[in-house]
Every structure is written in structure tokens, then in C-alpha cells.
Amino acid sequence: xxxxxxxxxxxxxxxxxWEGESLLYVxxxxxxxxxxxxxCEQGECGSCTVYLDGVAACACLVAGGQxxxxxxxxxxxxxxxxxxxxxxxAFLEAGAVQCGFCTPGLxxxxxxxxxxxxxxxxxxxxxxxxxxxxxxxxxxxxxDAVRLAAGRMAGSDR
Amino acid sequence: MTTPPEATPRTPTGAPGxxxxxxxxxxxxxxxxxxxxxxxxGEFAYSSDLWMDDMLWGVTLxxxxxxxxxxxxxxxxxxxxxxxxxxxxxxxxxxxNIYGLELSDQPVLAKDVVRYQxxxxxxxxxxxxxxxxQAAKRIRVDYQVWEPVTDARDxxxxxxxxxxxxxPAEDVELSRSxxxxxxxxxxxxxxxxxxxxxxxxxxxxxxGEYSVGMQDQAFLGPESGLAVPDDQGxxxxxxxxxxxxxxxxxxxxxxxxxxxxVRLTLAGVGGAFGGREDLSMHVHGCMLALRTGKxxxxxxxxxxxxxxxxxxxxxxMRYEHGATRDGRLxxxxxxxxxxxxxxxxxxxxxxxxxxTMGIGxxxxxxxxxxxxxxxxxxxxCGAMRGFGSVQTAYAYxxxxxxxxxxxxxxxxxxxxxxxxxxxxxxPHGQVVDSAAPVAELLRRLQAMPLPAxxxxxxxxxxxxxxNTTHGEGVKRGVGYAVTYKNVAFSxxxxxxxxxxxxxxxxxxxxxxxxHTAAAEVGQGLxxxxxxxxxxxxxxxxxxxxxxxxxxxxxxxxxxSRQTYMTGGAVKLACEAVRYGVLSLAAEKLGRPIxxxxxxxGDVVSDSEGVLISIADVLGDGAVEETxxxxxxxxxxxxxxxxxxxxxxxxxxxxxxxxxxxDVDLGLLKVxxxxxxxxxxxxxxxQAVEGQIQGGSTxxxxxxxxxxxxxxxxxxxxxxxxxxxxxTILDTPRMPIDVLEYADPHAPYGLRGVGEAPTISSxxxxxxxxxxxxxxxxxxxPVRPEHITGT
Numbered sequence: 001x002x003x004x005x006x007x008x009x010x011x012x013x014x015x016x017x018w019e020g021e022s023l024l025y026v027x028x029x030x031x032x033x034x035x036x037x038x039x040c041e042q043g044e045c046g047s048c049t050v051y052l053d054g055v056a057a058c059a060c061l062v063a064g065g066q067x068x069x070x071x072x073x074x075x076x077x078x079x080x081x082x083x084x085x086x087x088x089x090a091f092l093e094a095g096a097v098q099c100g101f102c103t104p105g106l107x108x109x110x111x112x113x114x115x116x117x118x119x120x121x122x123x124x125x126x127x128x129x130x131x132x133x134x135x136x137x138x139x140x141x142x143x144d145a146v147r148l149a150a151g152r153m154a155g156s157d158r
Numbered sequence: 159m160t161t162p163p164e165a166t167p168r169t170p171t172g173a174p175g176x177x178x179x180x181x182x183x184x185x186x187x188x189x190x191x192x193x194x195x196x197x198x199x200g201e202f203a204y205s206s207d208l209w210m211d212d213m214l215w216g217v218t219l220x221x222x223x224x225x226x227x228x229x230x231x232x233x234x235x236x237x238x239x240x241x242x243x244x245x246x247x248x249x250x251x252x253x254x255n256i257y258g259l260e261l262s263d264q265p266v267l268a269k270d271v272v273r274y275q276x277x278x279x280x281x282x283x284x285x286x287x288x289x290x291x292q293a294a295k296r297i298r299v300d301y302q303v304w305e306p307v308t309d310a311r312d313x314x315x316x317x318x319x320x321x322x323x324x325x326p327a328e329d330v331e332l333s334r335s336x337x338x339x340x341x342x343x344x345x346x347x348x349x350x351x352x353x354x355x356x357x358x359x360x361x362x363x364x365x366g367e368y369s370v371g372m373q374d375q376a377f378l379g380p381e382s383g384l385a386v387p388d389d390q391g392x393x394x395x396x397x398x399x400x401x402x403x404x405x406x407x408x409x410x411x412x413x414x415x416x417x418x419x420v421r422l423t424l425a426g427v428g429g430a431f432g433g434r435e436d437l438s439m440h441v442h443g444c445m446l447a448l449r450t451g452k453x454x455x456x457x458x459x460x461x462x463x464x465x466x467x468x469x470x471x472x473x474x475m476r477y478e479h480g481a482t483r484d485g486r487l488x489x490x491x492x493x494x495x496x497x498x499x500x501x502x503x504x505x506x507x508x509x510x511x512x513x514t515m516g517i518g519x520x521x522x523x524x525x526x527x528x529x530x531x532x533x534x535x536x537x538x539c540g541a542m543r544g545f546g547s548v549q550t551a552y553a554y555x556x557x558x559x560x561x562x563x564x565x566x567x568x569x570x571x572x573x574x575x576x577x578x579x580x581x582x583x584x585p586h587g588q589v590v591d592s593a594a595p596v597a598e599l600l601r602r603l604q605a606m607p608l609p610a611x612x613x614x615x616x617x618x619x620x621x622x623x624x625n626t627t628h629g630e631g632v633k634r635g636v637g638y639a640v641t642y643k644n645v646a647f648s649x650x651x652x653x654x655x656x657x658x659x660x661x662x663x664x665x666x667x668x669x670x671x672x673h674t675a676a677a678e679v680g681q682g683l684x685x686x687x688x689x690x691x692x693x694x695x696x697x698x699x700x701x702x703x704x705x706x707x708x709x710x711x712x713x714x715x716x717x718s719r720q721t722y723m724t725g726g727a728v729k730l731a732c733e734a735v736r737y738g739v740l741s742l743a744a745e746k747l748g749r750p751i752x753x754x755x756x757x758x759g760d761v762v763s764d765s766e767g768v769l770i771s772i773a774d775v776l777g778d779g780a781v782e783e784t785x786x787x788x789x790x791x792x793x794x795x796x797x798x799x800x801x802x803x804x805x806x807x808x809x810x811x812x813x814x815x816x817x818x819x820d821v822d823l824g825l826l827k828v829x830x831x832x833x834x835x836x837x838x839x840x841x842x843x844q845a846v847e848g849q850i851q852g853g854s855t856x857x858x859x860x861x862x863x864x865x866x867x868x869x870x871x872x873x874x875x876x877x878x879x880x881x882x883x884x885t886i887l888d889t890p891r892m893p894i895d896v897l898e899y900a901d902p903h904a905p906y907g908l909r910g911v912g913e914a915p916t917i918s919s920x921x922x923x924x925x926x927x928x929x930x931x932x933x934x935x936x937x938x939p940v941r942p943e944h945i946t947g948t
Contacts, residue, residue: 020288034207035200039378039428040460044878047378075200088198092190095844098852099680100197101378101428107198123617130623130887133878135378135429136680138851139886141844 005067007031008077017064024048026064027074035075035104039133046132049105050074056112075104078111087111090149091142098136106132110146119150184693185906188844191685192702193426193678204426205398206382206457213384213453214243215287216439216446219280219294220465221272224306224500224535224871225339228270228279232298236282239296241289243450246281250445253414259404259436259540263340264501266412266441272301273339274500274537275872276465283446283454306535306871310474310497313344313534339500339533346498346531347506349513351800353585354524360480360488364560368477368553369937371865372497373470375542376883379428381438381466382457385447392419393444398427400434402675403711412441413448417707420444424705430679431856432541433467435716436503464876468503468540469866471496471531473512473549479557485567487576489524490517490557490585494550496531496539503540505531510649510795511546514586514804518554519578519596519642525585527800535871541716543856544916547643552861552938555639555921559928569925570600570638578642587801590808593899596640599812599834602895603638609816609830609891620818620825622887631822634829637925640812641918644805645910646719650794653719654786656710657727658703659691659735662780663773668759670695670735673703676712676724681912682845683720687728689841694732695739696756697772710786718809718910721841726905727787734783743775790903807901811835811914813854813922816890819930824942826862828888828923831855834895838909843896849911851892857919859884862927865939 003014003026014030024041027033027050037047041060048059051073059074078085084092087110097103106129113120113128120128125146134142183189196202233245248255248269255269256262268279280297284290307313338344383397392415399405402422409420427434439456446454458466473496480489494512498505513529542548562569577596583589612632617623619632647653658673670691678684688700705712712724740754743761747770753763760768761775793802816829833850840846863882867874875881900907920938928935931945 018286018288028207029209032209033200034203034209037204037378037428038206038380038457038459040878042460042877042879045378075198079199084195084198091198092194095188095848097191097194097197098682098848099377099379099427099429100193100202101204103197104200123615126886127617127623130885133378133883133885135376135431135856135883136852137848138853138855138892139889140851140892141848142886 001065003064003068005069006071008073019065021064022060023062023064023067024059027059033074033076037101037104039101046109047102047105049108049132051108056109075108078107085111086152087114087149090145090152094145094148095141096137096145102132102134106134106142110149114150114153118154182698183689185689185841187689188842189685189689191682192688193684202426204379204428205396206380208384208396208425208455210384210386210453213455214283214285214446214450215290216281216283216443216454216456217287217290217294218278218442219282219297221268221275221277221279223272223301223303224275225304226272226301227304228268228272229300229302231280233280236293236296239289239293241286242282242284242293243452244283244446245293245297246445246449251412253412257408257412257437258502259504260506261502274535276537278442281442281446283450307339308534308536308871310495310532310534313339313532314530339535344533346502346533347509349509349527349529349795349800350798351513351525351527351585352798353587356526358480358489358524361483362564363478363480364557364564365478366557366560367936368475368556370473370549370552371939372472372539372868373542373860373864374464374866374881375431375433375467376881377429377431377433380458380460380463383425383439383443384453384455385443386453387447387451393447394421394423395440395444396423396425397440398425398434400430400677400679400716401714402677402705402707404714405437405440406707408437409440409444413444422707424677427677427679430715431543432545432716435541435714436468438466460878461876464866464873468538470542471498471508471539471549475550475553477553477557479561481561481565485565485572485575487520487522490522491526492516494527494529497534497536498531499534499536499538501538503538505540508546511644512550513800514584515547515642515644516550516554517585518551519594519640519810520576521578521582522585527585536868537866537873543853544643544913545717547641547917548857548860548920551639551641551917551921552924555925556936559925570604573600573640586795586804588803588805592901592903593836594808594810595836595897595899596810599810599836600638600640602834603812603814603832606814606832606893606895612818618827620820620827621823622827626823626825627820632818632820633930634816634818635926635928635930637815637922637929638812639918639921639925641914642808642810643718643914643917645722645807645809646717646789648792648804648806650792652788653713653723654711654788655713655723655727656784656786657724657731658709658782658784659728659731660780660782661695661697661735661739661772661776663776666773667699668697668772668776670697670700671703672700672728673709674712674724674727675705675707675709676720677705677715679715681849682842683724685845686721686725686841690725690728691732694729695736696758710784718912721908722807722904722910723787723789725841727785729905730785730787731783734785735781738781738783739772739775742781743770746770746775807904807909809909809911809914811918813918815922815926817923817926817930819927819945821931821945824945826927828858828890830890831858831919831923832893833915833919834897835914836897836899836909837911838901838904839898839907840896841906841908846896846911847894850894850915853912853915854892854919855884855889857916858923861920861923861938861940863939
């Protein structure tokens with residue numbers, strides 16, 4: 001089948017998609033966007049988190065065909081022309097990135113949190129990121145990164 | 159409280175160390191990772207992200223049975239599936255159909271017999287992964303199913319654990335009650351340690367039996383890689399691994415190709431933790447690529463990943479501790495059984511670690527250890543962070559608490575009283591010849607403030623956001639544990655590392671390129687390699703060359719060894735390059751330069767200041783040097799007594815855990831997990847903290863939630879739905895106190911960091927749960943039913 005959608009602000013048409021393919025597969029293997037990660041492919045780890053019409057979702061749980069006519073933003077779509085998004089910069093500086101396989105999902109999820117909540121408390125951060133597994137960091141520096149990004153973004157128009 | 163000597167800088171804060179010529183981002187600083195920007199933008203190429211025109215997808219058909227004879231394999235229907243390019247079985251393995259890390263005992267593809275559920279039997283390459291999966295289902299394998307051997311002691315023919323008159327361990331007859339899984343029997347290794355008087359008696363004796371469940375590394379990036387055939391019969395493999403050269407050795411044997419024709423490049427690695435030491439898709443992908451003449455990509459899904467790598471050995475352990483009335487340890491006897499599953503992997507070395515360090519960092523005059531590694535039909539077990547020491551720490555630290563209770567002594571005081579220190583002798587007869595601050599680590603933890611009493615926010619309670627309690631039935635416990643762990647490979651193994659460093663000028667500025675084959679798996683070795691070059695060469699701009707087999711072995715990214723071993727190799731190569739640059743400078747200036755060194759891109763001396771820029775010294779030329787770094791030699795252990803200088807270095811850590819337990823529901827909340835650790839020298843303080851916090855969390859996971867449930871030799875929970883790892887809600891605040899007592903034998907005095915915290919955190923958490931509940935809790939992970947007794 002053919003899928004037509006807006007991905008990271010660009011109009012995309014993808015041909016020859018098999019109906020059984022997930023959005024994650026379509027992004028990674030057909031659109032050249034492997035940033036969304038394939039850690040569990042069953043909705044448990046959050047590493048494939050993307051925006052679907054502005055709502056954070058696990059790309060592995062969405063069928064490729066479901067994005068027809070819709071808007072998808074992946075981790076590859078967050079940095080601006082002037083460099084990294086503050087959330088990306090904060091993850092980098094705070095040491096929140098080790099192997100980095102969880103990082104794209106956590107960055108999209110944090111981006112979503114900080115677009116809704118100005119200065120989240122630690123319990124709010126933990127609850128918002130509870131669906132994103134990280135095996136390397138023990139999450140302490142991820143919390144640091146979210147606080148750092150929140151501080152920098154406070155007052156800006158994001 | 160004792161404090162380190164004045165001369166020793168400690169507690170890294172990110173400030174540069176005292177070394178001269180520290181360039182920006184040199185050692186002691188925490189510069190940004192060179193791969194960090196790619197990782198936060200999603201552009202970093204992990205092994206599952208690789209792609210080539212015209213590539214095929216490979217999949218593996220695995221045995222559903224843990225123990226069976228293969229009577230026949232019929233591939234006809236699979237091969238006839240449209241889109242399928244190749245179906246391969248054991249008969250298609252070009253070279254020897256056997257491989258292994260320490261012992262070659264595992265077939266590339268099973269022939270005649272399968273020995274564990276999930277063993278690879280056949281391969282398919284097709285033009286779409288789903289077509290390959292469907293075709294694999296059409297391979298007909300005729301199995302004669304056998305009863306699996308599921309218990310390590312049964313596999314040895316050992317009498318039942320709790321029998322009154324247990325036979326001495328030496329009398330164990332191999333395979334008495336069970337058919338051997340392997341032709342030579344089911345014993346992989348029996349390590350005997352005999353120190354002091356075997357008949358020693360003590361005022362007070364406590365004994366206990368302890369079990370540790372099977373833990374999974376649960377790295378997030380699944381096993382994957384891309385094999386690309388050349389047109390000369392060779393192959394290039396891009397793969398996520400921990401040691402390129404040991405993979406290459408095994409690949410050459412299996413593919414019957416010389417090393418020049420099997421070239422490996424490290425693809426992006428999504429975590430490792432020991433689970434990538436053994437081969438996964440390596441040979442399979444290359445076989446399919448060589449057969450089809452096309453690039454072949456293989457990517458395991460999460461379920462296959464649980465069958466695609468070895469796990470942490472489950473262990474059954476029995477301990478007996480004897481002490482004087484005033485708390486001095488007199489003897490420790492223990493029997494340790496490590497279930498290695500169907501193939502050896504690194505079981506011999508795991509037994510070596512488990513045995514030699516099996517009584518913990520304490521001074522004990524009389525020790526008997528019998529440690530066994532055993533073949534069963536359970537999932538194969540091998541390396542995981544902590545490597546044999548994680549299991550025993552649960553037992554010996556539980557025993558120390560039990561002994562303290564029996565003696566009426568505070569558990570920390572009992573540990574301090576018996577603590578190993580510099581000059582102490584280990585059970586295997588090795589003198590600890592650098593700092594061993596066991597007592598100090600415990601004292602420093604004690605001095606750290608305790609977390610506040612629990613508040614009203616239910617999100618901080620056991621059960622958390624599920625609103626299971628408002629505090630009724632919740633009890634708090636505090637537990638301590640301390641450990642030590644060897645760094646680098648032991649028992650006579652020369653696991654050297656190689657580094658090539660090149661300096662040239664580009665755009666009027668000097669640039670260094672550092673090339674090693676040492677695997678970056680997330681820990682930040684690439685950053686440390688840059689930092690060492692900056693410090694040693696006074697050059698800011700350092701490029702990390704892609705890691706491949708074009709340079710000598712980097713050794714394994716395991717055993718907490720890479721900063722020590724590959725870092726040491728980079729340092730040696732830099733020193734050689736520096737000598738070369740300074741010699742050229744002297745030539746250029748036409749005179750010797752006393753006290754010359756490199757700083758900020760220039761050749762300088764204290765007396766004359768800047769003499770000439772490195773770029774001017776080099777001109778169009780370059781200075782390149784390659785060096786190997788070997789650690790000091792170690793010895794094999796004596797066959798009968800287990801005595802010998804077996805370990806290169808020790809790393810020490812201690813934890814204090816504070817846990818709230820809902821004793822009615824059996825739910826837990828780890829409130830705080832504080833760690834003190836001696837790292838010798840923190841080359842990158844931020845990365846050191848990351849290692850400690852990540853390692854502590856994995857240790858905690860085994861204590862309270864992580865277990866591969868194996869019944870009848872089958873894995874019952876191969877998914878992240880059923881195999882739980884700690885989330886950000888499960889993981890507490892983790893304050894860290896880092897000591898830096900230099901080890902004079904090591905580069906910069908550093909100690910390997912990564913593993914020790916994985917070892918001491920879980921026992922501390924378990925001790926805290928015991929204190930809260932008053933229950934013995936002799937098995938981890940602790941489950942709700944262990945607490946509620948239901």
C-alpha cells in the first residue's frame with residue numbers, strides 16, 4: 001500500500017508498505033529515520049516514542065497505515081536550524097546519555113512533558129517518564145537533564 | 159572518621175586534577191561525549207540501524223525444546239517461499255561448527271542434538287523480515303524430545319542439598335544420576351580454595367543457604383548487525399559487540415577464513431553489560447551474506463534477545479561462618495553452585511571470581527571454598543556485570559548480618575572489625591598491595607545523612623501511584639553491604655590492549671587521531687580516550703577513529719577493564735608520539751630543549767615558554783605510534799589449594815539502602831541507595847557517577863524484581879512485559895561519595911569502576927528489607943509473597 005503523511009514537517013509518500021508493518025518499521029526501514037529505537041517493539045520501553053498529531057505514542061504500537069494523512073514528529077525533527085533543542089542539549093550536558101538507545105524516546109517524552117508543565121516537580125517528572133526504560137544511567141542524570149532543560153525553557157515560548 | 163592522606167586528591171568535583179599540561183577536557187574533567195550530539199538527535203548509527211541497497215534480512219530458527227535429538231531437518235518448503243534467498247543448516251557451516259569464549263563447545267547451528275530452548279538450528283535470508291520469519295516456520299525439524307536436566311546439583315549427581323550426611327565435595331561423582339549433557343560430563347569447573355586449618359573451631363557459628371535467580375542484562379539495543387560480502391570470498395561485519403578480536407577469532411574458525419577476510423567494525427552498541435561477549439548473529443549473518451552474495455542484516459526482537467545471549471548464572475550457595483565471641487572471623491566454609499546452562503561461555507572465569515572473592519572483603523584465617531560451574535539444559539549463562547561476585551555477595555553479606563545478630567554486634571561494626579585493608583591476604587593467598595578502604599567506605603556511608611522520614615505524598619510509598627496504601631503497614635529498614643571485585647582478566651590471562659595515536663596538522667592546528675578496537679558500549683570510553691590524548695599531548699582537537707580490526711586487539715569491554723587497559727594503551731601511545739614530536743622539535747630548532755613538553759598546541763618549556771607550535775614542527779608530516787598495554791602478570795590458581803596471585807587489581811564499593819516495605823502487601827519502595835566507592839582516580843567524574851548509579855540500579859533490580867523465570871528448562875517471561883527492570887519510579891535517589899586512593903600499579907592510579915556497585919547495591923537493599931520485616935529472605939529477587947508469606 002501507499003502511505004501519505006507529514007513527517008517532521010515534510011510531505012512524504014511511501015510506496016509498497018506491507019499492511020503488517022508498524023509505524024516504527026516504516027520510519028526506520030522505509031523513511032530513513034532510524035532515530036526512533038527498536039528496543040522492545042511491544043510498547044514496554046518507550047524508546048520509539050514519537051508525536052502522532054501532537055500526542056506522544058509508541059511507534060511500535062501504531063500500524064504504518066494508521067498515519068495516513070496525519071502528522072508525525074520524531075526525534076530527528078526536534079532540533080532547530082540553530083542547533084539542538086534545549087532538551088537535547090540538557091541530556092547531552094547532564095550525562096544523561098550513555099549507550100543512548102533510550103535517549104530518543106526519553107527526549108520526545110521530556111519534550112512533551114515540558115510543553116505541558118513549566119517546572120515539573122521530581123514526582124511529576126518520574127511519573128511522566130515512567131514508561132521509558134533506561135538500563136545504563138539509573139535515571140539520576142536523566143532527572144538532572146529534565147530539571148536543567150525545564151530551567152532553561154522556563155519563560156521561553158518553547 | 160579517617161581521611162585519606164593529604165597528598166591524595168579525592169572526591170572529584172569536575173575540577174581538573176593536579177597534572178600539568180591539562181588541556182581543556184583532559185583527564186579529571188567531564189567533557190561532552192564525542193558521540194553525544196548524534197545520540198540526542200537520533201542520528202547515531204546503532205547496529206540495528208544499518209542499511210544497504212539490495213540488502214536481505216536474516217532470521218534464525220530456534221529449538222522449542224531444551225533437550226532433544228534432531229532426527230531430520232527439511233528445508234524444502236522454506237526454500238521454495240517467494241522472496242527467500244537462502245536457507246542454511248549445520249551442514250552449511252563452512253568451517254568448524256563449534257565456538258566458544260573460553261571453551262569451544264557450542265555449535266554455530268545445532269547438529270544432531272539441541273541442548274537448550276532457543277538454540278539456533280537453521281537460518282533464512284529473504285527480502286523482507288516477515289517473509290524470512292514466515293519461511294523459517296516452514297522449516298520442518300523432527301525432534302526426539304528428551305527430559306531436560308534442570309538442576310545443577312542433579313546434573314553433577316550430587317546428593318540432595320539438605321541431606322543430613324552430605325558427601326564431601328571432592329567425592330562428587332560426575333553425572334551419577336543424570337546423563338551427561340556434554341560428552342565429557344556436566345562439570346565445567348570445580349574451584350577449590352583451601353586456606354589455613356580445615357578443622358578450625360569457633361565460639362559462634364552461623365550457617366545459611368542462599369539462592370540467586372537468573373538475571374538478564376536487558377541491554378536495550380537488540381542483537382543485530384550487517385554482514386557485507388566482498389567479491390573475493392571475504393566479509394565485512396558491522397556489529398554491536400564487546401570485543402571485536404575475540405569475535406574475529408571465532409568467526410575465522412567457523413567460516414574457515416583468514417583474519418584478512420573477516421573484517422569487523424563496531425556498529426553503535428545499545429548497552430552490553432556482559433551480554434555481548436558471546437557471539438549472537440555474527441557467524442549466522444556472515445554465512446547468509448557469503449552464501450547469497452548480498453548484504454544481510456539481522457536484528458533480534460526482544461523475545462529472541464532473551465534466547466540470543468547468555469544470562470547471569472543463577473546460584474545456590476551454602477555458607478558457614480565461625481567467629482570468636484568478640485566478633486573476629488575464624489573461618490568461612492562455602493559451597494557454590496553456578497548453573498552454567500547448556501554451554502560453557504565464560505562459566506570457568508565466573509567460577510574463578512565467585513570462588514576467589516566468595517567470602518567478601520574480609521580477613522579470615524581459615525577458608526574452604528568449593529565452587530562449581532555446571533552444565534544443565536537451562537539457558538546458557540555467562541558474563542554479566544559483576545561476574546560471579548554478584549551472587550556470592552548476597553550470601554556472604556547476609557551471613558555477616560546473621561553473625562552480627564547472633565553476636566549482638568552492630569552489622570557495620572562487625573564488618574569494620576573484620577575489614578580487609580592494604581596488606582591483607584585474600585582466601586586465594588594474594589596480598590592486597592594497594593589501598594583497600596573497606597572500613598572507610600562503610601564509615602563514610604554511616605556519616606551520610608539519612609533520608610527524611612516518609613511524607614504524606616503517596617507517590618513516595620510502596621505501591622506509589624497505584625494508591626495501594628496511605629502508610630498503614632509500611633515499615634522502614636536500613637541495610638549495608640560492602641564488596642570488592644577484580645579488575646581486568648585474571649588467572650594468568652594477558653588481556654592486553656592496543657592503541658594507535660597519530661598527530662598531524664590541519665589548518666595550522668595540531669589534530670590527534672586515536673584508534674583502538676576497544677568497544678564503546680555506552681560507558682564513555684571514547685570520551686576518556688580523547689581526554690587522555692588531550693592531557694598527554696596538549697592538543698584539544700582529538701578525533702576518535704572508528705573502532706575496527708585494522709588495529710590490534712583492545713581486549714574485552716568487560717571486567718571493568720577498558721579505562722585501565724585501553725586507557726593505558728592510549729597513554730603509552732601518546733607518550734611515544736610526544737617523544738617523537740619533541741625530537742622533531744629539537745631537530746627543527748637545531749638544539750636540545752631541556753624540560754620540553756607539549757601544552758596548548760605548542761612545544762613549551764618552563765624556562766623558555768612557548769618555543770614552537772606543534773603544527774610548525776609537523777609541517778606536512780605526521781607522527782604515529784602504536785603501543786600495547788599489558789597489565790602486570792597474574793598466576794593460575796593451584797589446582798588443589800586455589801592459591802595464587804590471580805587478580806590484577808581490586809575495586810571496592812559499599813552501599814547503604816533505605817527501603818520502605820508494605821508488610822501487608824509485600825510491596826517495596828527503595829527510598830535511597832547511597833554508595834561510596836574508591837575509584838583510584840576519576841578520569842571523568844560525570845562518567846564515574848553514571849557508572850555507579852547505573853550499576854547500583856542493576857544490582858537493585860536483581861534484589862527486588864529481575865528474574866528470568868525458568869521452569870522445565872524453559873524461559874517463561876521473555877519480554878519486557880514479564881521481565882521487569884527498574885523504571886524511573888522504582889529507582890531512588892542515589893547519593894555518591896567517591897574516594898580516590900591511587901593504585902600505584904595502574905595508569906593514573908585509576909581503578910575500574912563499572913562493576914563493584916552492581917555487586918554491593920542488591921545485598922544492601924535485601925538487608926534493608928530484612929531489617930524492616932524481620933524475615934530471613936534467603937532468595938533474590940525478593941518477591942511480594944516472600945514478604946507476606948502467602
